[in-house]
Structure formats: structure tokens, C-alpha cells
Amino acid sequence: MVDIYKIKKMKKFGILKSKIEKLMLESYGNGTFKEQVKNFKLLVLENKNISKLFYLYDELNSKKGLSESVVDDYINECITIYENTVNKVKDSTVINLNKWVYNVKSENNYSHIDDLFSSNVLNIESRIASKKIIKESLKKKPIVNKETVNLPLSTMVNVANKTISNYIENLNESEKKELFDFLKKDDKELMVNFETLKEEVKEKLSQLKSSSDDSETMDRINETIEKVDLEKYDKFSYFKLKNLRENL
Secondary structure, three states: OOOHHHHHHOOOHHHHHHHHHHHHHHHHHHOOHHHHHHHHHHHHHOOHHHHHHHHHHHHHOOOOOOOHHHHHHHHHHHHHHHHHHHOOOOHHHHHHHHHHOOOOOOOOOOHHHHHHHOOOHHHHHHHHHHHHHHHHHHHOOOOOOOOOOOOOOOHHHHHHHHHHOOHHHHOOHHHHHHHHHHOOOOHHHHHHHHHHHHHHHHHHHHHHHHOOOOHHHHHHHHHHHHHHHHOOOOHHHHHHHHHHHHHO
16 A cells, blocks of 8 residues: 555655656556556646656756856755745655556665655755765766767667656656657558668768777667667657657
């Protein structure tokens, strides 16, 4: 049974978020992606308070290149927003979220952020330590390296990453609409174009490989070409390759 007391206190949103992300990730492999996207849209994106909490956790878990002069103010502002938001979350909302991910086993990937937001007076040391970790991360500059083709884990699963850990932060309204509209398209039309799409992606990858003299990058490109060649049609594979083609 779901622990109602813990739900009301909303002490560990990080573990709930971790479970949701794991569920979304696993849905790619078990054929339930479309269903889980609908659940995510209903229970997270369309709930103003829950989507705001998702956004806060993603913000505090990101490298943002903040200066020493503003990073403390930024963290304190996030704490204020969290406190004002979490109190508005209805018990029924969290019950529904917990029911959705009840069977998911996951570590808490955001325990440091949970500790930062903790109001437990016995947890002061952990809160201070977590604030230091988050502060150092926020001060680091985001890694933007367009020369390195890190396709197997990043570009090629761009949609997946957005859906999981940075959905609110990275998807604008038009991109969200594009994804949900795409899932409604007729399979027959997409299947006809799928092989052509694969060939276009492989051709672009081959062009990248021919212009690179870095062995590691070439190995990654070869690995990605092999993955593309083995792709079987489903809507997510099509959408994934479509985005890959546009990002190459």
C-alpha cells in the first residue's frame, strides 16, 4: 500500500521523479511509450505545481555557468519557489503519481536536492553539504561540443533525454505539440518513408566520418550507423531518426 503520511509530507520528491524517469526510459523498450507519454502529459505536464517541481529539480541538477556573486541567490530563490509550490500540491495528485510508478524500483537520483529542500532540523549538516555540491555544479559551464559526435547516448536519443530528465527545461511548447501530434500519425504513411529516412541518416553520418580524423569520433559514428541499420519501424524509432537527421 502507498504510505499516505509520506505522500502528504512530500519529503522525497526526488525519488518520485527518479521513478517516473525510469518508467519513461523503460517504456521505450517494452512498447508502452505512447501510453506512458500520455500519462506523463496528464500527471506531470498538465499539472502546474508538479511540472514546476520537475523544472526546479532539473534546474538545480544542471551546469549553468553561474557566477559566484549570483549562485547563492539563485539557490535561495529555488528554495523559496519550492516551499511555495510543494504546499499547493494536492494529496490526490501525489497519490495518483505514486500509483503510476508504484511497481518501479529506482535509486533516488536527486537525494542531494531533497536534502537541500529538507526542513528537518536534524538534517542541517546534509543540507549544507548538498548546497555546496549543487552550488559547485551550477557554477560549471554547460558542455557544448558540436565537434564531437556523441550520437549513441545523446543525439540519437535526444527525444528520450528530453522526455526523461530535462523534459520541461528542454522542450518548448511547439516541440511538445510536435511529439504528441506525431504519435497520432498513420503508421502506413510513416512505414513507406522509414527506409528512405534510414538511408538519409546513414549518408549524413558517412559524410561526417569522412570529414573527421579523430578515431574515437569515427568509432562512434560507425557504431551509430550500425544501430541505424538495425532499426525496425515503430513511431518512436521514426521520430528518433527524424530528429537525428535534423541535428546532423
